[in-house]
Amino acid sequence: MSAEEPERLAWFKSSYSGNEGGECLETATTHAAVYIRDSKDPARGQLAFRPLEWAAFVQYATKG
Template identity: 70%
Template sequence: MSSEEPTRLAWFKSSHSGNEGGECLEAAVTPGAIHIRDSKAPARARLSFPAVEWSAFVRYATRS
């Protein structure tokens, strides 16, 4: 993703993240994509995933 975003992303942390300054990720959702960044270094590199791939990852990660 370029440093100049065409639209401003609405970043959020998981409801499981506390405010103790731990290591957290933030996510932003856009049509068709999920964007991930480090909450401690928001200006650094970000990852973007197609929504279909992110959904597959979440299903895999939450399997018991």
């Protein structure tokens, strides 16, 4: 899967993230992928997941 150019994506932080600069991820979505990056170091790179892969991860993570 090819990565989108990070500056062209609309990045979002979780509403649970505070403004104190702690550990936080940002996400951006397109029809083909969900992108994840470190909000403290966005130039470092990003991960891309197919929507079904991301949905499976979220389902697993929310089971506790």
